Amino acid sequence: MKHVLKNALLLFGALFALALAGCGSSVTDKSQKTASLAAASAEFPNADLLVSADSVQKSLNATDLLIIDARAASAYATGHLPGAINLQHSAFWAKGSGLKDTDTVAAQLGAAGITRQQKIVIYDNTTASWGAAGRLFWMLEYLGCTDVHILDGGWDKWSADSRPTQSAAVTRAAATFTPSVQGSLKATSARIAGRLYDNDFAVIDTRTDEEYLGWQLYGETRGGHIPRSVNLPYAWYYNTDKSTLRYQQLKTMLESRGITPDKEVTAYCTAGIRSGYAYFLLRLMGYQKCSNYDASIWDWADNTSYPMDQAPNYADAVYPAWVKALIDYHKPGSTSAAPPQYSYDRNHKYLIFETQWGSFDDMAHGWADNSYLLGHIPGAIHSNSDVYENGYPRWFLLPDAGLKTALGSMGITPDTTVVVYSDSNIFAARLWWILKYAGVTDVRFMNGGIQGWQAAGYPTETTINTPVATTYAGATKPALLASTTYVESVYNQPTAKMVDVRSGSEYSGMISGYGYVVNKGRIPGATWAYNADDSAGIYVDADATLRSYEEVKSLWSNLGIDFSKETIFYCGSGYRSALAYLYAHLMGYTNIRNYSDGWEGWSTNYVEDPAYLATPAVPGSTDGWRQDPSGRPVATGGL
Numbered sequence: 001m002k003h004v005l006k007n008a009l010l011l012f013g014a015l016f017a018l019a020l021a022g023c024g025s026s027v028t029d030k031s032q033k034t035a036s037l038a039a040a041s042a043e044f045p046n047a048d049l050l051v052s053a054d055s056v057q058k059s060l061n062a063t064d065l066l067i068i069d070a071r072a073a074s075a076y077a078t079g080h081l082p083g084a085i086n087l088q089h090s091a092f093w094a095k096g097s098g099l100k101d102t103d104t105v106a107a108q109l110g111a112a113g114i115t116r117q118q119k120i121v122i123y124d125n126t127t128a129s130w131g132a133a134g135r136l137f138w139m140l141e142y143l144g145c146t147d148v149h150i151l152d153g154g155w156d157k158w159s160a161d162s163r164p165t166q167s168a169a170v171t172r173a174a175a176t177f178t179p180s181v182q183g184s185l186k187a188t189s190a191r192i193a194g195r196l197y198d199n200d201f202a203v204i205d206t207r208t209d210e211e212y213l214g215w216q217l218y219g220e221t222r223g224g225h226i227p228r229s230v231n232l233p234y235a236w237y238y239n240t241d242k243s244t245l246r247y248q249q250l251k252t253m254l255e256s257r258g259i260t261p262d263k264e265v266t267a268y269c270t271a272g273i274r275s276g277y278a279y280f281l282l283r284l285m286g287y288q289k290c291s292n293y294d295a296s297i298w299d300w301a302d303n304t305s306y307p308m309d310q311a312p313n314y315a316d317a318v319y320p321a322w323v324k325a326l327i328d329y330h331k332p333g334s335t336s337a338a339p340p341q342y343s344y345d346r347n348h349k350y351l352i353f354e355t356q357w358g359s360f361d362d363m364a365h366g367w368a369d370n371s372y373l374l375g376h377i378p379g380a381i382h383s384n385s386d387v388y389e390n391g392y393p394r395w396f397l398l399p400d401a402g403l404k405t406a407l408g409s410m411g412i413t414p415d416t417t418v419v420v421y422s423d424s425n426i427f428a429a430r431l432w433w434i435l436k437y438a439g440v441t442d443v444r445f446m447n448g449g450i451q452g453w454q455a456a457g458y459p460t461e462t463t464i465n466t467p468v469a470t471t472y473a474g475a476t477k478p479a480l481l482a483s484t485t486y487v488e489s490v491y492n493q494p495t496a497k498m499v500d501v502r503s504g505s506e507y508s509g510m511i512s513g514y515g516y517v518v519n520k521g522r523i524p525g526a527t528w529a530y531n532a533d534d535s536a537g538i539y540v541d542a543d544a545t546l547r548s549y550e551e552v553k554s555l556w557s558n559l560g561i562d563f564s565k566e567t568i569f570y571c572g573s574g575y576r577s578a579l580a581y582l583y584a585h586l587m588g589y590t591n592i593r594n595y596s597d598g599w600e601g602w603s604t605n606y607v608e609d610p611a612y613l614a615t616p617a618v619p620g621s622t623d624g625w626r627q628d629p630s631g632r633p634v635a636t637g638g639l
Helices: 002-021 052-058 073-078 103-113 132-142 154-162 190-197 209-213 247-255 274-284 296-300 320-329 358-364 400-409 426-439 450-454 484-490 504-508 549-558 575-585 598-603
Strands: 065-069 119-123 147-149 199-206 264-268 290-292 348-355 381-384 417-419 442-446 495-502 566-570 590-597 604-608 624-631
Touching: 052 290, 119 132, 119 154, 132 147, 132 274, 132 290, 147 154, 190 264, 190 296, 209 264, 247 348, 264 274, 264 296, 274 290, 320 348, 320 417, 320 442, 320 450, 348 426, 400 426, 417 426, 426 442, 426 575, 484 566, 484 598, 549 575, 549 590, 566 575, 566 598, 575 590, 598 604
Parallel strands: 065 119, 119 147, 199 264, 264 290, 348 381, 348 417, 417 442, 495 566, 566 590
Antiparallel strands: 604 624
């Protein structure tokens, strides 16, 4: 009887195991001895380098597979892929010099149980690891490993998908790692310096906007970037679920910026970590001549014989961490450090403004953007653009006296540090420029807006903050503003250049561009510099940050915009042109103006007439206002 019962139980167990095995990818194939890794996406030229989570899970018990967890030891201890060992890239490099000598690294890898012949899958926690998996991938390929892969989505997606994990640490028996160095995969400062100005050579800077602009965030001896380098921030390399961007997305990102497969391409960051992942992507994309400058900016910046570029006025474009440091510095009882490029004491007055069109009543009626009410930077005040403009349908900047009254109502004095941001870069740039024109000494534009603040993980609030009114007595700076009278006097002179940053249809005179503007066309002789609106994607990147100023400078140069002449930017009514002005200011140009009244001011005489009624036959016409042509010259036609 016992024998029968035992056999029945064994049969039931076997059937149960078979049933589980049929449940799909949630079950590891315990009988598998050889790993069978599958590409996460077959469209890549070297698709096998990026492997799917399903194939890794099915291969967890394969005896020929080594899984490396590249996260911090504390993260590894809380849970990791079954069988994974923990390896940090920091163990293999020294600040300023990059990878340690080959013999030392080989000994370390051997001690960890790694050989050059193994099939290896590496993962990290994607954006939070700053390229750790890519750094190890590059190092192993540099040392001659030929079967190295990265897990698509890393720990982030693996854990989000509730795949199997373990918490017990894993170690392997020591082995012998025999390196076969692939020297072309490791870029040096000398190699870059020697190739920097060759047309078949390209350099990728994988750091953030702020680092590229000139901020020194990690002890660099000099701020800025390697000349001619293309800024492709590391955070851009991932989808929202932390999987790697797919082929067409990466192809567009790279090739639209001149990073083409026919060139030799190297990447750098601060210490060769983020750039390690860029190297991996180049390999994935099939680039034949790619490398990682593993010593990166800590090395390059130390050698003062090598040039570095930065935006001369980079400090006017701050970033979310800077604003967070500003708030913390000024908290009562604070002992935290002041943000960089901020020389004031803790009693100095500062204000943060979120800006958009519309009052709280407009928001309540659904007429205006209500981003402020949904969540804003703690302490931030909403700035309704109506406060400093003369209203529908003109929206012209108020005369100086009215502007000063408006700024006083906002609680601003000339010596107040003001930070402006928005979910629209043109709105933030508009207020930034107005405050500069009004004579506020220290005005900062927060790059990335509320999107960047939230992406950094900083808290928001929904409290409505109101300013304490004061008297504004600053002196305006007329050299920053081009009035209509001024533009009339210079638009056709060889010493000045009008730059139109409206859409092509507005520039050519096909449309006015506004539902409340009748007249169409452009100022004769103006150069079209593409549409600076947020939605156009020319001056603003997909993550709502400013486009690389070097790319904008190159775009302008290719259009023949010559800043040896006075350059006057205009759009419809001063918003898009304020963003263009901001770029030119960051670049250090001083002979620039914003034609705030723009096309509306040039083309139209507004006459208030209560008897006038808008008619469908005149697009843009508005009740109570006649929009008579100004009589100033107008051009239309091709771009």
